[in-house]
Amino acid sequence: MDFPQNMSMEEAFALAEAEAKLHAALQESQSRFESARIPDRLNEDWRFGRPHKYAAALAELLQSNTPSQGEASVQQAGEAAVPVSAADDDLKQTEMLMPTIGSDALLGLHLKRFGSGYVLYIEEDTTEPIHLYYKTETFYTPSTFIMVAPGVKACVVEHHEGLSPQAAMFATRNIQVAEGAELKVQLLSSGMQYYMCITDIQNMGGKVSQLTRHDSHTWAREETVAEIYAAGSDIQLFSANLPTSQVLDQHTRQIHHVGGATSNLLYKNVLDGTATATFAGNIYVAPGAHHTDAYQSNRNLLLSENATVNSLPGLEILADKVRCSHGSASAPVDEEQLFYLLTRGIPRNEAIALLAGGFLDDALEKYERT
């Protein structure tokens, strides 16, 4: 190991120790990828997720000779944006250490294709949102890294677009927010046959709010892990979707490693046609993480008799002096509200569309207000 010339003995030891720790973590990660199986019916995190169909299809693509092909571009980023290089070991290690929700085997396969996407090193306040675009006609496996420096305010909008009916994308996102920083980030994905995105948000005492929207995919799976590492952190997660014939599979974790922080989640879906939506969330409060406030709410509006909702809101609380709650509700359109609109001469279809729009707007407005 090379140590800088002017380093004291203590600093050198600390550095060596940190390196050893990282090395051990990476080895553990490596064995996690090697021992993990492609998600199947025995995988509890893929319950209701039809892994034999979708995880298998994605794994087949990842293991095939189909190259990862896509177009990555960025707007309004200035010097903050740097393309991800396959040779960047630091970033690759960051991705290696990312947690998944039952998809370690898939992340392991994603790493083998590492080397596309963008890193955003945000060190100054942004006035305009930074737009990040990933587009593909075939199969694309980009990685995004967003790092927000202490005290900086930033806004990022990520677009994941499929340009053909066979398009597939498997993206990973790693977001690190330093103390006092504020990040508003949107993930807008659309138009793919298979779409999966694994997100890891690490909050070191800042404020993060995220909105995800998934539109017209055949199958979409979102895994979002929000981790709190410092007191004073705040994480707000929102999602609003209107699937009509798709399978939407959303999994979230709100992990409070330390106390004195808040997290909040609101995922709303309107289901029409033959859509199936699964939401599986979990709030984990680690032992000793006292004075935690964590909330989680999943709301579903069912418009069609052939739509299906699976909701699994979970709590794992290992500390006391916490305020935690979760709620889940699934129901059809309120007949009284509908009746009111009908009496005003609004046709039934439009009235339902209005109510569905208003239902989702709730989540969008709450995101805007953060």
Added chain:
Amino acid sequence: MDETPFQMDTRGAFSMPENHKFDAGYGLTEETIDYICDAKGEPDWLRQFRKDALKKFNEMPMPYHWAPEGIRNVDFENFRYYLSHGATPSRSWDEVPDDMKRTFERLGVPEQERAFLAGVDAQYDSETAYTNMREELQKQGVIFVNSTEGLKEYEHIFRPWFGKVIPVGDNKFSALNHAAFSGGSFIYVPKGVKLTQPLQAYFRINSESMGQFERTLIIADEGAELMYMEGCTAPQYDSATLHSGVVELVALKGAKIQYVTVQNWSTNVYNLVIQRGLAMEDAEIRWIDCNLGSGLTMKYPAVVLQGRRARGEVVSISLAHSGQLQDTGARMIHAAPETTSNIVAKSISIGEGRASYRGEVKVLKGMKGCRNNTECDALLINPASRTDTYPAITVNGNASAVQHEASVSQVDEEMLFYLQQRGLTRAQAMSLAVNGFINDLVKEFPMEYSVELRRLIDLEMEDSIG
């Protein structure tokens, strides 16, 4: 909050000398089943049935989607699967052996209480040792016997429903029970008979590594009503004891069944019970459940709402102290239109105790006008206490409404301060707060149980708060 180490629970920490006429030994094999069948004098079809179930049990995997990690530690070789004092149940109190009477007395079941009980089916080890049925019940045509007698005497009623609500292959523990069952009750209430007094059974375990595989089937014919109460207390032992019961309820058109359980076994007991009810048209099934004891409890009372306008309800209280995992919950399957269900679950975690809620609510395809409401509240007493909530809700179609809500909280420090300032000790104040937390659910229990429950909470608080 005070961080006192949790003190070992010594209530019920006693045992009587073991004196069994039948003992099938450790482990479960075909020979064990032959032994059980011979001891009970069972017909050949049942022997074959048990053996088929054993085969299934050996083939089936441990549950994976619906189980806490602790379940993997169960070693089926370390249990005894059949113990009995003899196949014929005692008929009167005088015939009950003295050492059993001593156990009953030690547990505070006074002899004179029998007068209030409509019928006592007191299970001592695997076989019913004491059955007392009031003449009145017989006059109404009510059948209340143990399951062995039920299969022998009332095969024409029992057999058609045997294993119908909970099939052999439902899960590994269902297969286990089908292979090794002994004891439990068989109740049949005829058309239109409404029982005013609850039927009651006391379960006792009094042998080390004793497996209890009780099998209860309750059939309420059209328009009938009954309440069944089951209470459990067990002496403390050194090695684990396995309890894997199966309780099936059938409520025919317009019938109403309430099933009350208070479970307070020692912490070396594995309590893995499958309870499921079938509610036909306009019928109602209520599970009122209180889990205080056992090291690992896995219990999710279920109602399959099979007929139009059927109603299901689960009221559940669980209390977990150090060394305990209370994995309880409820399941509601809406298999008919306009069915409604309600789940209210409250848990208290003390010391390093862990209480989990695991629930499943399912509205099947094409079912209109179904409603479910679920509320789970957890109270944490000490900093190392743990609580989890794992619900799974599935709704098909746009004509049903389902809602779930859960919260986690702790006793308000200000409230404790106020009560202590008024002269209460911290334990008394805590006890008052906890009793307040579960008060609305305790009211659902029959009077003598709710008194017992409050007494138990007081004891727990004295133990956990220094």
